[in-house]
Amino acid sequence: MNTRKRKTPPQTPSAADYLIASRQCELMNLQYFLQMGKLVQTISNLVHGLQRERGASNVFLGSGGEKFAQERKAMVADSEQLATLFYQALSEVHGELTGHTVSSHLLNHIAAALHGLEALQSLREQVHNQALTAAEATDAYCSLIHNLITVVFEAADTVADPSIAGLLVAMVHLMNGKEYCGQERAAGSAGFSSGAFDSALTQRMMHLVEAQERCFDVFFGFADDESKGLWQALRAHEREQEIERFRQLGCSVGRYKTLDPELADSWFSLMTERMDALKEVEDAVEGSFHARCVERFAEARNSLAHQETLIASLDGQEQGPKPVLVLCETAGESGTSQAGETWSSEGVSQQFGRSIFDLVQEQSRRLQQMQDELQSAKEALEDRKTQEKAVLLLMESRGIDNDQAHRVLRKLAMDQGRKLPEVARALVSMADLLK
Amino acid sequence: MNTRKRKTPPQTPSAADYLIASRQCELMNLQYFLQMGKLVQTISNLVHGLQRERGASNVFLGSGGEKFAQERKAMVADSEQLATLFYQALSEVHGELTGHTVSSHLLNHIAAALHGLEALQSLREQVHNQALTAAEATDAYCSLIHNLITVVFEAADTVADPSIAGLLVAMVHLMNGKEYCGQERAAGSAGFSSGAFDSALTQRMMHLVEAQERCFDVFFGFADDESKGLWQALRAHEREQEIERFRQLGCSVGRYKTLDPELADSWFSLMTERMDALKEVEDAVEGSFHARCVERFAEARNSLAHQETLIASLDGQEQGPKPVLVLCETAGESGTSQAGETWSSEGVSQQFGRSIFDLVQEQSRRLQQMQDELQSAKEALEDRKTQEKAVLLLMESRGIDNDQAHRVLRKLAMDQGRKLPEVARALVSMADLLK
Structure with missing residues (x-):
């Protein structure tokens, strides 16, 4: 296994050692994201659980404790279970997370999310005792969910592999869009159950619809084909027209006319179905992300093994002649990728030196290309x-x-x-x- | 000592654990740059040694082996010694370097630099045997020095502390400017010893002067006061006017008039003095960089200890009441720094919860401010x-x-x-x- 950290430094550091170390570093990054993938998955599930719990709490509070009392209890139990899985995944990745010197932001966002989870029990008691309004409960859940999603955004910041980064960007924008959808469900529920939409509520609904669309656009730009297919099927579903009809109805009714409060239930069911469908797309992206991580990890490991073999054989051959002199282009200042285009063949064994040098150059080009693609x-x-x-x-x-x-x-x-x-x-x- | 990595994850992760981890991560970053500082210092010294060796090799080759034969030998011995110190510093920081998941670029640049050093012995033999031209030797040294300086540029990329980042930026731009100065010495030497400057050489001189100025501007924008003072003294030195006079002479003579080849020696001495003076400024920046790292590390360690005490005392107090419910601003989407501005005081112990939450918020603000300043x-x-x-x-x-x-x-x-x-x-x- 080549992914172990080489804690013992080489006696005299050589170019080959550091070339290998550079490759190993890429492999470590991929391994890190294999593990982070599990954490992201538990966050995605926990967020979905909390969104369901938030919805049920809303209806419960809005109905004066009449509706969804049992459902809410079951959802709370589900969320508890999902939180435990999140804690487990966090514990598993703890060593990796805290071993970085550049993750203080990520760690602090995790602290914020954990703080929200620690306060959840007291929030639930207040909901149970009907000690706060539906709007207050919604806000508290929103804040917690926002903090959880931010953890994924921060995690995405350190991906080095462009294809993996793209899928993570797709994933987190889908999560964000789905959360706006959840907030729209809450805002719409408030409007439909009161029978009216004042201008603030109407504008909030419009804001949430636009914010969703922006997130989904980014998701679509980075998603894999399977997830895109699922997404298009979701969009083509008749539920979308139905939801659009409700939106129009809500936004056009104004604050003086009144709507049948029964509409609230239909709206809630429609939006809940939509969120469940979005979760399915999210799971598909998550699956692709995991598969891509596994695939890239295997590729990188093979490539590293290949390099090690190559370098070992060059090492053997180079026992004899000294390493080659490298002459670079005239000014000698324009970047390493220039060096070595001119070669001196005087008095040295060009063949082998060129090979090791080529490997370093090739790695430079690969890393540069990856960085460009990451952009x-x-x-x-x-x-x-x-x-x-x-x-x-x-x-x-x-x-x-x-x-x-x-x-x-x-x-x-x-x-x-x-x-x-x-x-x-x-x-x-x-x-x-x-x- | 708080800088050890917490490899054992907490049983149930808490906000306090991750808040501490976030602070520890900052401390690790500072510790990393304390070590990297040593590596940078050895690179600065090695580069200076190689620049001297390059200059001597040039004169040696240009004079058909007449001049600087002994001096060159002494300089080669010096460089060998400086390379050994560089290897040592590299070995000391090896574990840190290869423990990151984001340093593949840096590692590959180190590989490129090491490859250049491995080829140095053969380059020196070719110089000794006068088997290449002064221009060819210059190019080879340029490439190697460029690769070494690039290592410092790459290392600077992961600094998290703005004041430290600034000094490293000052340092590396000064190194880069000094290298342009070395290249100007070589170009000027070629012109003065041949007695003429063709238009390509004149343009090259002008390019190198401008490139130096740009580097020195950036250096000055980020340097500490002491280094700035040294720099201004260097600029006020009469040597600067003398050099300017030589530049004018070279660039105005054209390709048909000829200059006294004796001027080459004066030019070489003047520029060598200038580079030694630049090295003194570089050492001053390096000293400030080190002092700042030590200072920031001590501050961060104290601050971490303070946080740990604070959190421990809060932990004790919080055995009784449950953590507080956090209500955030209406939309719940605009960033964690918003959350917690509105507080629910219903049925929960606000005082203690607020304190832990405040610590997380304060850390968020600190990190954000540092990131802004890093910009x-x-x-x-x-x-x-x-x-x-x-x-x-x-x-x-x-x-x-x-x-x-x-x-x-x-x-x-x-x-x-x-x-x-x-x-x-x-x-x-x-x-x-x-x-």
Whole structure:
């Protein structure tokens, strides 16, 4: 097994040692994400459980304790079970997580998520005692779920393999979109059961629909074919038209007309079905992610073994002649990938030296290419951070709430005919200038 | 000692555990750079030794083996010694280097540098036997030195502490500028000893002067006060005017007039003195870097101990009441730093829960602020990569050499009235589009 860390340094470090170490490092990254995949899976399941629990708690509170009392209990028991699995996965990956020198953000986000889970028991008691409103309970669940999803976003930040990074980006945007869908379910339930939608609620519904669509767009841009197929089937399902009809109904009714409160149940069922269908797509992406990790890990291990054999044979051959002199292009400053294009063949054994050097060059090119390919996945992750930052800035500077800040940002983008991430970036960079 | 990695996961992971882990992770990062500092120091020294050796080899080859034969031998012995110290430092940091899952680039750059060092013996033999030209020898040394400096650039990529990152950016840009100065010495020596500067040589000199200035600007923007003072003293030294006079002389003489070849010795001495003075500034930055690492490490360790005490006392108090319920702002989606601004005080012990939650929030804010402050250092590093990429693109697409590509880039920047990194970024992003 080549993935073990070489804790004993070589007596005199050689290029071959570090070339191997570079490959081993890639393998470690893949192994890390094989393990992180399990954690992500338990987060995906726990989030789904909490979304169900949140929905049931809402109906329970909204009905004055009449509806969903039993269902809620069963869902709480499910969530407890899912939380235990999350704790287990976290324990399994604990050594890897805390062994990095660059994961303080990730660890602190885990702390925030765990803190939310620790407070869950007390939240449930308050729901049981009907000691808070449906809106208050929703907010508390939202915060916890947000913290859990943020853990996955942070985890995605350190993937080195582009195909794996893409699937993780697809996964986490789907999770995020599904969470907006859950928030839309809650907002719609509040409207339909009260029989009216005031303008704040209408705007919130519109915000949540748009936010979902943006997330799903990113998901679709990075997903594998199977998940895309499932997603398209979900979109083609008649339930989507039905939901759209409800949305129209809610948003057009205004605050004075009233709707039949019975609609609330149908809305809730439709959106619950939709979320379950989204979870199926999520599971498919998760499956592809895992399969890709296994596949890439096996490839990288074989490739490492191949390199080791190659280097061992070169080592044997090189006992005789000294390593080759490498002459690089004239200026000698433009990047390692330039070096070695000109070769001196004077007095040295060119063949073998060139081979070892070629391996280092090849690794340079591979890593560069991977980094280039990673770019778009990194940008998708960066876009989300920038948007959150822009929203926060607007909230602080204008004293507006989250929904309003999102609206301001969207309006800016529309008015200027630019994309939302672009506008968010401009806003953040201007704020830096004005500080 | 709190820096040990917690390999045994906690039974049930808690927010407090991960908050501590997040702080420990920062501490590990600082410890890593304490060790990396030693490696950087040995690289700085080795590069200086190789620059001296390159200079002596040049004069030796240029004089047909008449000059600097003994000096060169002494310098080779010095470099051998410095290489041994570099190998030692590398061995000491080997475990840390290979324990990361994100350092495959760094490891491969080390492999490239080691490969260059392995070929050094054969290069020296060729110099000794006068089996290559001064230009060929210069190129080989340039390539090796470039690879060594790139190791420092790559190492700087993973610093998490902004003040440390800034000093490392200052250090590596000074190293890079000094290397351009060394290349200018070689180019000037070639011109003065031949008695003439053709237009390619003149342009190369101008390129090297400009490239130095750019590096020194970045250095000055990030350096500590002591190093800045040394730098300003160096600039105010009369040697600078003298060098400027030589530059003017070389560049204005053209290819038909001839200069007194004796000027070559004065030029060589002047530039050698300048490089030794630059090395003193480099040592000062290195000293500040080390001091800052020690200081930040002690601070972080104290701060961690303080947190641990605080959390332990909170743990004790929290045996009784359950953790608090956290209610977040309405939409529950805008980032963890929002959560917890509204608090429910119903039926739960607010005081203690708030304290633990506050610690997590405070850590979030700290990390975010550090990341914001890191921005400019990261950008300086990114700028260099982008410029190398842009130069490479130009070389490939136009079939021109490194100097010419730099000139094209500079001309673009001047024509458009934009900064060089900006033009390089635009070029690279356009190339991505046109692929």
